[in-house]
Amino acid sequence: MSINELITASNLIGNKIPLWNQGKGGNCSFKNNLIDNIIWIKASGYRLDKVSLESGLVSVDIDKASKKLLEIFHQFSNRDINYDDEKDYENILLNSAYHTNSNLKPSMETGLHIVLKKDFVFHFHSTAALIMYEFKDKTNEFYKKYPQYKVSFIKFIQPGLELAYEVWKKNESDIFILQNHGVILQSNNINILKSWEMMEKEFFQFIKRPDVNKLYTSNANFSLKGSSAPLKFYFPDSLVFENNLISILKFIKTKNGQNYYEIDPLKKELDKNAFELWEATSLIYNYFPQTLEIPKEAGKRTIDLPFEKHRVSQTQ
Known part of the structure; x- marks a missing residue:
C-alpha cells in the first residue's frame, strides 16, 4: 500500500473515459494511520489521468481537519447547512493542507475522504452508478450477490461539505452509490476497482441490458456517431x-x-x-x-x- 498505488489507481480511473470519469472530475486518496497522520489526495481542478509523483497530489493533516469537521458536523443535528458553513469548510481544508505547492488546493471532497477510515478512497463519476441509483428500488436482489460489501445509496446532495456529512453518518459502508454524482469506494487495497467494474457489468446483465456492456470493450465507440441529445444536467x-x-x-x-x-x-x-x-x-x-x-x-x-x-x- 503506497502513494504509488494511489497514482496507479488514479490514472486507471482517469483513463476510463467517459464510463468512469470525465474532465477534471473525481478524486482519489491514500492514508495509512499506522504510519503517519497524512492523507494524500488529488488536487482540486486536476485531471486524474495526469496525477503523478511530481504533480496533482496534496497532503492534508488528518487530525487537524477531522477535529474541525466534527465540530461542524455536530451542529447539523439542530440546523441546516448554510453558505457560511461552506466557507468554513473550505478554510478548514486549506488550513489543514501542507502547502508544498501553493498553487494546489485539496479536492472539495477531501472531507469525505477523511471521515472514511480505510486506506484508499475512490470517488469518480461512474455513468453506471447513475443508472444503479435509478433502479435501486427494483434491484435489491442484485446486491445480495456481493455480501462482502456494504452498499449505501445517497440521494443527490451538494458536493463537498454536505456529501462529507452524509458519508460520515454512513461511514461503515464500502460502496456509496450517489444520485447524479457517481460512486465512492473505500478499501484497504486498490483491487476494489476490479470488483466495481465487474459489478457494473453484472448489473447491466441483471436489468436485461447486456447491450450496454459493449461499451466496456477497448474499441467501443463513445461518440455515438449520428446520434444527438438534449443538454442534460446529470452531473x-x-x-x-x-x-x-x-x-x-x-x-x-x-x-x-x-x-x-x-x-x-x-x-x-x-x-x-x-x-x-x-x-x-x-x-x-x-x-x-x-x-x-x-x-x-x-x-x-x-x-x-x-x-x-x-x-x-x-x-x-
Whole structure:
C-alpha cells in the first residue's frame, strides 16, 4: 500500500473515459494511520489521468481537519447547512493542507475522504452508478450477490461539505452509490476497482441490458456517431461547466419541446474536458433517456459553492 498505488489507481480511473470519469472530475486518496497522520489526495481542478509523483497530489493533516469537521458536523443535528458553513469548510481544508505547492488546493471532497477510515478512497463519476441509483428500488436482489460489501445509496446532495456529512453518518459502508454524482469506494487495497467494474457489468446483465456492456470493450465507440441529445444536467460538473459545454456544441433539431445537440467537429479540440463530459451525457441519454437530472434548485446552489467557483476560475 503506497502513494504509488494511489497514482496507479488514479490514472486507471482517469483513463476510463467517459464510463468512469470525465474532465477534471473525481478524486482519489491514500492514508495509512499506522504510519503517519497524512492523507494524500488529488488536487482540486486536476485531471486524474495526469496525477503523478511530481504533480496533482496534496497532503492534508488528518487530525487537524477531522477535529474541525466534527465540530461542524455536530451542529447539523439542530440546523441546516448554510453558505457560511461552506466557507468554513473550505478554510478548514486549506488550513489543514501542507502547502508544498501553493498553487494546489485539496479536492472539495477531501472531507469525505477523511471521515472514511480505510486506506484508499475512490470517488469518480461512474455513468453506471447513475443508472444503479435509478433502479435501486427494483434491484435489491442484485446486491445480495456481493455480501462482502456494504452498499449505501445517497440521494443527490451538494458536493463537498454536505456529501462529507452524509458519508460520515454512513461511514461503515464500502460502496456509496450517489444520485447524479457517481460512486465512492473505500478499501484497504486498490483491487476494489476490479470488483466495481465487474459489478457494473453484472448489473447491466441483471436489468436485461447486456447491450450496454459493449461499451466496456477497448474499441467501443463513445461518440455515438449520428446520434444527438438534449443538454442534460446529470452531473454536478454539467452545471458548473455549462458554458464550456455550450461552446463546443451545435444545435441539431427540436423534438418534443427539447433542443438536441451534437459536438461541433470544428470545436471538438477546443475543450477536452467539456468534450468528455458531453460523451457521458450523450451516452446516458441515448441508453437510458429516463434518467433524472439534478433538481434545478439544487443545481443553483451547486454553482455557488466556493470550491466550484475556484474550479471554474481555473478554466478561464
